[in-house]
């Protein structure tokens with residue numbers, strides 16, 4: 408982890424927890440054009456230990472990785488409000504190392520199950 412870590416122990420601890428959740432607890436990551444819940448278009452969704460990411464709402468690998476981080480934080484801290492998760496997401500994203508961001512992108516490109524686009 409020497410070259411990957413930021414050296415900020417708090418940031419690195421959060422990153423480790425996120426990776427553990429993605430490795431051990433999240434069953435699948437779905438990349439689909441649209442993600443909806445109750446008819447509302449979302450950037451991402453955590454549902455039944457699976458993460459759904461919208462490719463129409465997140466048009467760059469960075470944007471997708473940031474939403475993946477967001478949904479993993481929901482999983483880890485399920486009693487936090489949406490505003491608190493957004494705050495944590497923004498704060499962590501600003502401090503993650505480039506290598507940590509690359510690792511999050513790796514999860515999207517390599518562990519993902521491509522779901523057929525909803526009709």
Ligand SMILES: [Zn+2]
Pocket residue numbers: 477481489492
């Ligand atoms: Zn959220």
